[in-house]
Amino acid sequence: MSPEFTEFLQSFSFGFLSMVLEGLPFILAGTIVSGFIDAYLPQSFLDRVLPKNAVRAVLIGGLLGLILPVCECAIVPVIRRLIQRGLPVSCALAYMLASPVVNPLVAASTWIAFPDKDPDATIVFFNEVMTLSRLSLGYLTAILVGLVAIRLPASRILRDRVLRSIGRPLPQGAAMPSAAPGQGESRDHRSTALPSGPDIRPVLAMRTAMSDCLDTAMYFFIGCAITTLFNNEVPRESILPLAQNDWLAVPGLMFFAFVSSLCSTSDAFVAASLATFSAASKLAFLVFGPMVDIKLVFMYSAVFRIRFVWLLVTSLFLLVGALCLVWGQIPWTSAFPNSIP
Amino acid sequence: MDIRLPELDPVTHSQTLFRWLGILTLFVWGTIFLYFYLSGRVVNYLADGFRPAALLGGLFLYVLATFNLLTVRAGKPAAACGHSHATAACGHDHANEADHEHTHSHHHGSLARARDIDELVDTPETAHSGCDHGPEAHSHDHRHEDPGVAGVLVSFFILLAPVLAAASFTRDQFFDKAIINRGLYSGVATAAGAERFWQDKTPAAGEIGNFTLADLETLVDRSAEGNYLLDLVSIFYAAGDVELQRVLTGLPVETTGQILPERANNEDGRRLRLFRLFMECCANDMRPLGIPIEFKDPAPQLREKSWVKVIGKLRFPTEDGVTVSVLEVDQIEPTEEPRERLLN
Numbered sequence: 050m051s052p053e054f055t056e057f058l059q060s061f062s063f064g065f066l067s068m069v070l071e072g073l074p075f076i077l078a079g080t081i082v083s084g085f086i087d088a089y090l091p092q093s094f095l096d097r098v099l100p101k102n103a104v105r106a107v108l109i110g111g112l113l114g115l116i117l118p119v120c121e122c123a124i125v126p127v128i129r130r131l132i133q134r135g136l137p138v139s140c141a142l143a144y145m146l147a148s149p150v151v152n153p154l155v156a157a158s159t160w161i162a163f164p165d166k167d168p169d170a171t172i173v174f175f176n177e178v179m180t181l182s183r184l185s186l187g188y189l190t191a192i193l194v195g196l197v198a199i200r201l202p203a204s205r206i207l208r209d210r211v212l213r214s215i216g217r218p219l220p221q222g223a224a225m226p227s228a229a230p231g232q233g234e235s236r237d238h239r240s241t242a243l244p245s246g247p248d249i250r251p252v253l254a255m256r257t258a259m260s261d262c263l264d265t266a267m268y269f270f271i272g273c274a275i276t277t278l279f280n281n282e283v284p285r286e287s288i289l290p291l292a293q294n295d296w297l298a299v300p301g302l303m304f305f306a307f308v309s310s311l312c313s314t315s316d317a318f319v320a321a322s323l324a325t326f327s328a329a330s331k332l333a334f335l336v337f338g339p340m341v342d343i344k345l346v347f348m349y350s351a352v353f354r355i356r357f358v359w360l361l362v363t364s365l366f367l368l369v370g371a372l373c374l375v376w377g378q379i380p381w382t383s384a385f386p387n388s389i390p
Numbered sequence: 391m392d393i394r395l396p397e398l399d400p401v402t403h404s405q406t407l408f409r410w411l412g413i414l415t416l417f418v419w420g421t422i423f424l425y426f427y428l429s430g431r432v433v434n435y436l437a438d439g440f441r442p443a444a445l446l447g448g449l450f451l452y453v454l455a456t457f458n459l460l461t462v463r464a465g466k467p468a469a470a471c472g473h474s475h476a477t478a479a480c481g482h483d484h485a486n487e488a489d490h491e492h493t494h495s496h497h498h499g500s501l502a503r504a505r506d507i508d509e510l511v512d513t514p515e516t517a518h519s520g521c522d523h524g525p526e527a528h529s530h531d532h533r534h535e536d537p538g539v540a541g542v543l544v545s546f547f548i549l550l551a552p553v554l555a556a557a558s559f560t561r562d563q564f565f566d567k568a569i570i571n572r573g574l575y576s577g578v579a580t581a582a583g584a585e586r587f588w589q590d591k592t593p594a595a596g597e598i599g600n601f602t603l604a605d606l607e608t609l610v611d612r613s614a615e616g617n618y619l620l621d622l623v624s625i626f627y628a629a630g631d632v633e634l635q636r637v638l639t640g641l642p643v644e645t646t647g648q649i650l651p652e653r654a655n656n657e658d659g660r661r662l663r664l665f666r667l668f669m670e671c672c673a674n675d676m677r678p679l680g681i682p683i684e685f686k687d688p689a690p691q692l693r694e695k696s697w698v699k700v701i702g703k704l705r706f707p708t709e710d711g712v713t714v715s716v717l718e719v720d721q722i723e724p725t726e727e728p729r730e731r732l733l734n
Contacts, residue, residue, distance in 0.1 A: 056565035062556035063564055067435040067673035069553060070426060073419065074447025081450070164582045252464040255457045259412050262454070267548050274552060277674055281564070285573035315670035318586075322677065324578035 057281075064277035069270070071312065072122045072344075076265050077258075079123025083130040084258030088250040092135035092216060103139060107195035110140035111188050114148030121149035121313055121339050122269065125348045126261040132352075133214045138203050143195030146365075149313040149339035150187030159183050159335065162317035179332065183317075186336045186372050193368065194361070206357050264351050272344025276310040279343075283308075289325060295377055298330035299370050306338030313339035329377030337369040404542045409462060411546045416455035418550060422557050423448030430729075434562040435673050437734035563731055564667070564676065566650065566694065574665060574678040575653050577626070578712050584630035587623050601633040606641075617644040617701055622666040623733055625704065626679040629715045635706040643717070644701045646725055649692045652682050655709055659688045664700060664717065667732045676732060683717045690722070699725040 050058075100106045119127055128141040136144075149155065163176040203212055291301030302323070311319055316338050320331040341362050349358045426432045427445045436444055564572070588601075590609070611619045620643050628634040645664070652661035665680030667673075683700055692698065701721040706713055 053567075056567065058559050059561045060564045060568040062559035063435075063562060064568070064674040064676075065552065066426075066556040066560050069556070070423065070432065070435050070444050070447075071440050071672035071674075073423075074443040074450070077447055077450055077454070081454070161586070162582065164585045249464065252461045255454060255461070259416065259454055259458050263412050263415060263545075263549060267545060270548060270552055273674075280674060281568040281571060284571045286576045289576060309675070311675050312671045315675065318670045319675060319677070321582040321586075322577075322580055324580045 060281050061274075061277055064281055065273055068273040068277065068310075068344075072269060072273070073266060075120050075122040076126070076269060077262055079119065080126045080261035080265060081254075081258045082123070083126040083261050084254040084256070086127070086130040086134055087257045088254035090130075090134045095131070095135045099136070099140065103137060103199045104196065106137055106140045107143045107192050107199065110136075110143035110195060111147040111192040112151065113144045114150070114152040117148070118152035118154055119148050121342075121345055122348075124148050125345075125352060126265050129211060129261070129352045130257075132207070132211060133216075135216065137199075138201075138206050139195045139198035142198050142206075143191045145191075146194055146340045147188055147191035150336060151184050151191070154314050155317075155339070156180055156184055158314050159317040162321040164321075179317075179328065179335075182332055182376060183335045186332065186369070186376065187339070190336060190340070190365065190368055190372065194364065197364075206353055208352060208354055211352055265348055268347035268351050269344050272310060272342070272347040275343050276308060279308045292323075292325040292327070292330070295327050295329055295374060298326050299333045299373050299377070300366070302326060302330040302334040303337040303366060303370060306334045307342050309338075310342040310344045311338060327377060329373045332376060333369055333373035336373065337365060340369075341365050403539050407539055407542045408545075409458075411542065413455050413459050413462070415546060415549050416451045416458070419553065420448045420451030420455060422553060423451060426557075431562055433730045434732055437669055437671050440671055564673070569650070569665075569667070569678050572676060572678055574650065574663065574680050577677065577679055579627045579630035579715070581630050583627035584634060587627045588631070588634060601631075601637055603637050606637055613644050615642075615644075615701075617642045619644050621645060621733065622647045622664065622681070623668055623679055625715050625717065626681055628704070629706050629713045635713070638704045639706060640703055642701065642703055642720070644699065645717070646697060646699050646728070647680075648695045649698055650680075650694055652689075655682070660685045662689045662692065664698070669732045669734050673732060681715045681717060683719050683722075685719050692722075697725050697727045698722050 100109065124145050128136070128145045131144075132138060132141050159180040160176050163179045198206065203215075288301055288305050291297040302320075306316070309319075317335060320334045323331060323334075326334075346358060346362060349361070353361070423444055426435065427441065427448060432441050432444055606618065613619055618641060622645050625643065625645055628638050647664040647666050650663045650665065652663045655661070661682045661684050663680045664683045665678050667676050667678050669676045683702065699722070700717060700719055702717040702719040705716050705718065707716060708714075
C-alpha cells in the first residue's frame with residue numbers, strides 16, 4: 050500500500066468514525082422512541098389529538114419540533130412509526146422537514162453563531178434576523194411540502210412495507226385502535242385482533258428498536274462514507290468563486306450543505322464562518338441543509354419511495370433556493386454586507 | 391451452513407440470521423463506542439458536548455443488544471407438530487405461522503391470527519405483507535422480498551465492515567491532504583468569529599467595541615516572560631475585528647500549533663503556516679484555522695505537522711484583499727502534542 054493511499058484511508062477512517070460516533074447515538078435514541086411508539090401508541094391517540102382538517106394538521110405538524118425537538122438523524126425512524134400509528138403522511142413530512150430547523154436548540158445555536166450587529170451594517174439585529182428568517186423559512190418550506198403531500202396518495206410516497214404496516218394493531222395488552230368496522234382490515238390485514246397471552250409490548254418495542262436502528266444505520270453509514278470522501282478530497286476553495294454572485298452562491302451553498310451533512314445544531318457556526326458569501330446564501334445553507342443532505346437521502350430511502358425522495362430533494366432545492374433569493378432582494382437585507390468581513 | 395436453531399423453528403434462515411447478527415452488531419458497535427470513550431480517544435473525534443452522548447450511546451447499544459438477546463425466544467411459541475413450517479408446500483413462506491390450526495390443508499383464514507411477535511416487527515428488507523392474491527385473499531405475511539441469507543450477510547457487511555475497518559485504520563487525525571482540502575489556506579477571519587472567540591476575553595458585556603489593552607491584561611494570562619498566552623483560534627479571529635487588531639498589534643504573544651509550508655506571499659521562503667484544527671460537533675466538520683508565521687531569515691526546516699510553541703509579535707496586514715493575522719517569530723521550539731488535537 051502506498052503511503053498516499055494509507056494516509057487517504059486513515060483520514061477517511063477518522064472522518065467517517067467521527068460521524069458515526071456523533072450520529073449513531075441520536076439514531077439509537079430515535080429508534081428506541083420509534084420502538085415504543087410502535088408498541089404502545091394506539092392509533093386512536095393520534096386520531097384524537099390531531100385536527101381533522103388536513104391543512105390544519107400540516108400547520109401543526111410543522112410546529113411539533115418546538116415541543117418535540119428531534120434532530121435530523123433521529124427523526125426518520127420516529128416518523129416512520131408515527132405514520133404506522135396513523136399520523137397522516139403530509140403531517141409527518143411537515144414534522145420531519147421542520148423539526149431539524151424549527152426547534153429551540155437550532156434557534157439558540159443560530160442566535161449565538163451570528164454577530165448581533167455587523168460592523169458595516171445599519172441593522173443591528175443581525176443574529177435575530179438570521180435566526181427568525183431561518184425558522185420562518187424552514188417552517189414555510191416544510192408546510193408547503195406537507196400541503197402538496199395532502200394531494201398525493203400515500204402509495205406514491207411510502208415504500209410498500211411502510212405503507213402496508215399502517216394501522217397495524219398494538220400487541221396484546223395495549224389499547225386497540227378504535228377503527229370503524231372493516232376499516233383496519235382494508236388498510237392492513239394484520240389488524241385482526243390478536244389472541245390473549247403474555248404482554249409482549251416491551252419485547253416488541255425493543256425488537257422494533259433494534260430493527261429500526263440497523264435499518265437506519267445502514268443508510269446512515271453509506272451517507273457518512275460519501276460525505277467524508279467529499280470533505281476530505283474536494284478542495285474547499287472550489288466553492289469560493291461561487292460567492293461572487295447570489296445566483297451562484299445560493300445554489301452553491303445549498304449543494305455544499307447537501308454534501309457536507311452537518312448537524313443542524315452546529316451548522317450555523319460553519320455558515321457564519323463562510324466569510325465571502327452573502328446572507329441570503331447562508332440562509333439557504335441553514336434552511337436546506339437540515340432538510341436534505343447525503344446521509345438523509347439514504348435514510349429517507351428507508352421510508353419513502355426512491356422516486357419520491359429525489360422529487361423531494363429537487364423540490365426542496367428549488368423552493369428553498371427561490372425563497373432565499375427573494376429574501377435577499379428584500380430592501381432591509383441590503384443593510385447586510387454582501388460579505389461579512 | 392444451516393444456522394437455524396431448533397428452538398426457533400418458525401423463523402426463516404434469513405430472519406434467524408438477522409436476529410443474531412443484529413444482536414452481535416449492536417454489541418460490536420457498543421464496544422467500539424465504549425472503547426473510544428473510556429480510552430480517551432473520543433476527545434479527538436467529538437466536541438465536549440457530544441462526548442456524553444457517545445458514552446450513553448455505547449451503554450444503550452449494550453442494553454438494547456442484551457435485552458434482545460435475553461428475549462430472543464419471546465413470543466415464539468413452539469410448533470406443536472414438531473416439524474418445520476419454513477418451507478410450506480404451497481410455495482409461500484409460512485415461517486411465522488407455527489401456531490395456526492394447521493391441518494395441512496392450508497386453511498389460510500386462520501393464518502392471519504398468527505401470534506408470532508416477529509409478524510409485528512418489520513425486519514428490514516426481509517418482510518412485507520398484504521399482497522393481493524385475488525379471490526382467495528389470504529393475507530398472511532409472506533416474504534417476496536426476503537433477500538435470503540446472502541442478502542442478510544451483505545446488509546451486515548455494510549453495517550459492520552466500515553465501522554470495524556475505520557476503528558482499525560484510524561490514527562485519530564487527518565493527514566495533510568484532508569487538512570489542506572478542508573480549507574487550510576482559504577480561511578478568512580470573520581466578525582462573527584472574532585465576537586465568538588473573544589467573548590470570554592472581553593469585559594462583562596461581551597462587546598468587543600471598546601476593547602482595550604487593560605482588558606487584555608486583565609482577562610488574558612501571561613507567561614513568566616510576559617508574553618500573552620493566546621490560543622491560535624483567538625489569534626486567527628483577531629483579524630476579524632479592528633479593535634482587537636489595534637490592541638494586539640506589536641504585542642508579544644505565545645501560542646502553539648502545527649506546522650505546514652506556507653503557499654502564498656512566501657517568495658523568499660521566510661514563512662510557514664501555523665495551524666490548529668477546530669471542530670463544532672465532530673471531526674468531520676473540522677476546519678483548519680491557520681496563520682502565516684514569518685521569520686527574519688528563511689524559515690527553518692521543521693517536520694510537517696510537528697507541534698511547535700511560537701513566541702512572537704502580531705501584526706495584521708491586508709493580503710490579497712483580506713486582513714490576516716501574521717505572527718513575526720522571535721522564538722520557535724518543538725513542543726508536546728496536546729491531549730486534544732482538535733479544539734472545540
